[in-house]
Amino acid sequence: MRFPLLTLALTGAGLASFAATPELAEPHLSVLPRTEAERARIAGVTAPPGDFTQPEAFETNPAGAATVRARTTPDAFSQPSGNIAFERELDFKVGNGLFKKLWVSSPSSTLASDGLGPVFNARSCQRCHLKDGRGHPPDGPEDDAISMFLRISVPAAPEAEISRIEAFLLSLGDAAPRTRPDPTYGGQLQDFAVAGHRAEYRLGLRYDEIEVALSDGETAWLRQPSYSAEDLGYGPLAEGAMLSPRVAPPMIGLGLLEAIPAADILALEDPEDADGDGISGRAQIVWSFEHDRPMLGRFGWKAGAPTVREQSASAFAGDIGISSPLFPAPWGDCAAGQPACQRAPHGDGDARQFEIDAAGLDLVTFYSRNLAVPARRDVGDNQVLRGKRMFHESGCAACHTPKFVTHRLQGQPEQSFQLIWPMTDLLLHDMGEGLADNRPEGRATGREWRTAPLWGIGLTEQVNGHSQFLHDGRARSLLEAVLWHGGEAQAARDAVATMPKADRDALIRYLESL
Template identity: 45%
Template sequence: MRKTTTAILFILVTMVALQVACRKADSIAPDDNPDSEWLSGGSQTAFDQGSGAFSHAFTGLPANLLRVHEIGDGQFGATFVSAPAPLNPGLGPIFNNVSCGSCHVSDGRGKVPGLGESAANMLFRLSIPGEGEHGNPVPVPGYGDQLQNRALLNKQREGDVTITYTDNTFKFADGTTYSLRTPTYTFTALYMAMPGNVMLSPRVAAPVFGLGLLEAISDKDILANADPDDTDGDGISGKANMVWDVLKSQKVLGRFGWKANQPNLLQQVSAAYNGDIGITNLLFPKESSDGQTQFDSDPNSKAYELSDSLLYSVQFYVRTLAVPVRRNANAAQIVKGKGLFMAAGCVKCHKADVRTGVDVSLPQLSNQLIHPYTDLLVHDMGTGLADNRPDFLAGGSEWRTAPLWGIGLTQKVNGHTNFLHDGRARNLMEAVMWHGGEALSAKNKVSNMSKTERDALIAFVESL
C-alpha cells in the first residue's frame, strides 16, 4: 500500500513538474527573445496551433478578471430568443443572427454562403447618398443602415440578397494562370420597394482575437503613419477615418470594422448586438427596426434588453482574447517570403511592428511589442474592390488595412479560406491579386515573381 501511494505521489509530482516546465517554455519565444516576431501578441500570445487557436484568454489575468472574461465568453456564445423568456430574451423582431458566436465562429472569420445557403456569416450595409448629422452614412427609409434577412415568427423579414459569381482568368508574368471571381448581389423578397439609389456593401464577420491590443495602440502612433496627400511620394496615402463616438458625443479616430467605422470595442459590440441580433443596450437603446413601416415602436418601453454588466463582460471578453503564435518563422522558405513581402511594399500598409500604449486599468495590454501587420488606416484599394459606399471619411473604394496575424490558421479554425471584406477571394493569392489602387504596385511586383517566389510569399503570410 505504501509503495502504491509513493508511486502515485511520484506520478503526480512528475505531472506537475511537466506542466510547470511547459508553462515556462510557453512564456518565452521559441528563440528565447521576449520581443521575438514569433510572439505576435507580445506577452499575450497563445501557444496553440489547433482549432481553438483564436479563443484563449490573456495570460496573467487575476482571478476576478478571468471570471469576467469567462462570463463574457458565455454571453458571446449565448443564443437569444424572443421575449418573454427567462434567459436571453429580446431577439429581433428582425435580425441577422441569434448570437455573436454564430457569425464569429470560434472567434474567427465568417464564410460566404454556398449555393442555396443563407448568408448567416454575412451582413449587408445599406445607405443612400449624403451624410447624416455626424458625417455618417444616411440610412435607407424603411430599412435603416443594414438589411435584416431574418425575423421572428409571424413577423416579416426585410428581404434577402442572392450572390452570383463571374470567374475571370488572368496570368502571372511567367504565364501561370489564376482566376478571380467577381460577385454580383441581387435583392430578393423585399418587404417594400427599395429606393433606386441604395448603396449596398457586403461584409463577412471578421476575427475578434487581438482586438484589445489593437485598441491599446495610441491614436498618436496610428496617425503618425497617415499620409493622405502622399507627401513622401511613395504612392501610399493612408488616412484616418474620424467617426462618431456615441458615449463621448464627438468625432474620434475609427479603428474597428472593415472601413474603420467604429471607435472602440464597446461601441463595436453594442452596435453588433443592436443591428445584428436586435438587442437594445446602453449605447443603442432603440430597436433596430425602430421607424420601419412594418413595425410599431412601443412608446412606453424605457428599459433596454441587455444589461450593462453583460454588455461590458462581452466587451472585456473580446478585449482580452490572445493572439496565436507564429509558426515556423525561421524556416528558409518563410524567411525568403518575408523578404519578398517587404520588397514588394506590402509592409507599407501591413505594418509589422507596433508597441501598445500604457493602460493602467489592464496592465496586460501595456507596452507590448505586437506584430499585427496593419496600420489601422483606410486606403484606396481600387475599383475592383470598391463597394462605392462611403462610411464617414472612408470613401467608396477605401478599406481599413486588415490585420494579418493568425490568418494562416483560418482553414484549421473556421474550415475555409474565404478572404477580403466580402469573402470573394478563395485563397490568399487571390486576395493579393485583388489589390489595386494604392496597392497596385505591390500587386504588380507579386505578379512578376516566379512560382517559387510566390509560394514563399504565401508561406510567409500563412505563418503569421
Template identity: 65%
Template structure:
C-alpha cells in the same frame, strides 16, 4: 454576478466630465487611461518597431505576435478562443462570463427568462458566436446554399448636399439610413414579422495569368437583395456586403496610441510612394466626441465596446445603453415591427443587454489571445518575409506597434505586438469598391485588415475565404484583388517567379 472590472472602469470613465467636442486634428486616447511615455520609452518603442535592417533574418520577439498576451497555438479549431496568456486568474472568470454571453442564443420576448429575450424583431443572427463561429471569420453563401448567416448587407442613401458631418469632422461624407430598410438589412425576423430580404450572389470567374506559366482565377460577385418585404430599394440605395471578421487581438489594437497610428498617415502621399493612408474619424456616442475609427471593414467604430453594442443592435435587434432603441434597425416605415414586444426590463438598465452584460462581452472581445507565430526561422518563410518588405507591403500592413502603458488593462499594457496593419483607410481600386461611404471612408477605401492569425483561418473556420465579402478563396486571390494604392505591389506579385510567390504566401501563412 459580481460587477466586472471592465464595467467598473467604464463607469469611472463615463463619470468624468466631458470636454467640448474635439476637432479631428485634436484626437486623443479618450478610451484609455494611459500613462504618458517617457523619452526613454519613446526611444525604445522607435527602436523595436523600426523596419528590419535585414528582412531575411528573424526579428527578436516576433514569435510573440500579441506580446505577453500571446497564446500557444492549439492543434484544434479553438486557436482563436483562448484568453490572453497574461490574464490573472481572477479576471479569467470575467472572460468566461463574457464568453457565455457571446455564445448565448437569444429568443424573442416575452420568454421565461428576462436575461435572454428581446431578439429582433429583425435580426441576422441569434448570437454573436453564430456569425463569429469559434471567434473566426464568416463566409458568403456557398453553391446552392441560401444561408447568409455570418454576412449581411449595409445599406444607406446619400444625405442632401451640404449636410455637415458630426461635430464638423473634416471630409465626413454624410449618408442617411434607407427610409424603408434602415442601416442594415436583416434576413431573419421573429414570429409574426417578415424578414426584410434574402441575400443572393452569382459568381463570375476571371482568369489571371501569372509569371512562370501559372494561372489563377478570381471570382467576381454579383450581390442582390431579393424577396424585398418593404418595397424596392430605389436607385439611390448604396449596398455593401460584409463578412464577419475574426475576433482575436481586438483589445491590443484598441490600446495602440492614436499618435502612433496617425504617424503612419500620409493622405497627400508626401513621400511619393503611391500609398496614402488616411484615418477614419467617427462619432463616438460612448464619449460624445469624434474619435479615431479602428474596427470594422471601413474602420467605422472607435472602440471594442461601441463595435459590440452596434452588433447587438444591428445584427440581433438588442438594445444596450449605447444604442437603447429596443426595435433595433426597424424603421419608422415598418410600423408593425416597431410595435412589437421588446425585452427591456428595469432589472437590466431598462434595455435588453444591460451595461454589465455589455461590459462582460467587451472584456471577452478585448482579451481573445493572439496565437504565436509559426516557423519564424524557416528559410522559405524568411525569404517570403523579405519579398513582403521588398514589394512595400509593409507600408500598409505595418508589422509592429507598442501599446500604451495602461494601469487598468494589464493584459494590453505596453506590449510589443505584430498585427500587420496600420488601421488606416486605403483606396483599393474599383475591383473591391462598394461605392458606399462610411464616415470619412469613400466607396473605394477600406481599412487595412490585421494579418495576425490569418494562417490559422482554415483550422478555425474551416475555409480560406478572405476580404470584406469573402470573395477570395485563398491568400493569393486576396492579393490579386488588390488595386488602387496596392496595384503596384499586386502587379509585382503577378510577376514573381513561382518559387518566390510561394515563399511570400508561406510567410503570410506563418502569421
C-alpha cells in the same frame, strides 16, 4: 516613410491636436505618458527589419505577453490573453457565455435572454463569429448567409441636417460624402425575423470567373461577385440605395488594436502621398456615441467604430436587435418605415432596463478585448524568411505595418505596453475599382477600406474550415486576396504577380505562418 500628421496641410491643425493628446484621443483608456527613454526604445524595436536571414527578436509572439501557444484545433482563436490573471479569467468566461447566448423573442419567461429582433441577422454573436473567427459567404443556394449581410445607405438629401461628425470634418476642410440609413430598411439588411414579422430580404449572390496570368506560366482565377437584395419584405429600397457586403471578421487581438496610441496611427497618414511611395492612407474619424466626441475609427471593414465596447453594442443592435445603454432602441435596426417592427414587444421592461445592460456589455467587451492571438509558426524556416523579405520588398508592409507598442495602461494589464505585430496601419486606403463597394462610410469613399490585420490569418482554415478572405469572402486563397488588391496597392500586387514563382510561394508561406 510617410510624413507625420503635423506636416500635412489637408488634415489641418484641428486633427493634429486631436491626435496629440492621448487622453483626448482615447478617453476610454487610462493612459500613462511615455518617457523620452521609452520613446527611443519604441522607435528602435518598431523599425523595419534590415536582416531577413533570421527572425527578429520576439517575432514568435505577435501579441507580446498576451500571445498564447498555437493550438492545432478549431479553438485556436478562443483562448484568453496569455498574460491574463487567474482572477480575471472568470470575467472572460462569463463574457464568453454572453457572446454565445442564443437570444429569444419577447415576451418570454426567459427574461434575461429575450428581446431578439424583431428582424435580425443572427441569434448570437457566436453565430456570425464562429469559433471567434472569420465568416464566409453562402456556399450555394442551400446555405444561408448567417455570417454575412449587406450594409445599406442612401445619399443624404441636400436639406438633411448636418450630423455632428459631418460638422467636425467640415471644420477640418474635409467634405466627406454625406449618407443616411435607408428610411425603411435602416443601416443594414436583416434576413431573419421573429414570428409574426417578415425578414427584410434574401441575399442574392453570383460569381463570374476572371483569369489572371502570373509569372512562370502560372494562372490564377478570381471570383467577381455580384450582390442583390432579393425578396424584399417591406417594399423597394429607397432611390439611390447603396449596398455593401460584409462577412464577420476574426475577433482576436481587438484589445491590443484598441491600445495602439492614436498618435502613432495618425503619424502614418499621408493623404497627398507627400513621400511619393504611392501610399496615401488616411484616418477614419467617427463620432463616439459613448463619449459624445470625435474619435479615431479602428474597428470594422471601414473602421466605423472607435472602441471595442461601441463596436460590440453596435453589433448587438444591428445584427441581433438587442438594445444597450449605447444603442437604446429596443427594436434594433428597424427604421421608421417599419412601424409594426418598432411597436413589437421587446425586452426592455424588466430590471435590466436594456436588453443587455451595462454590466453585460462590459463583460462582452472584456471577452472581446482578451481573445488571444496565437503564436507564430516556423518563424525561422528559410522559406518563411524569404517570404518575409518578399513581403517587405514588394511593398506590402507599406500598409500592413508590422509592429506597434501599445499604450502603458492602468486597469488593463493584458494590453499594457506590449510590442505587437498586427500587420496593419488601421488607416483607410483606396483599394481600386475591383474591390470598390461604391458605398461611402464616414470619411471612407466607396473605394476605401481599412487595412485588415493579418495576425492569425494562416490559421483560418483550421479554425473556420475555409480559406475565404477579404470583406466579402470572394478570395478563396491568400494568393487570390493579394491579386484583388488595386489602387494604392496596385504596385505591390503587380510585384507579386510578376515575381518568380519560388518567391511568390515563399510569400504565401510567410502569410500562412502569421
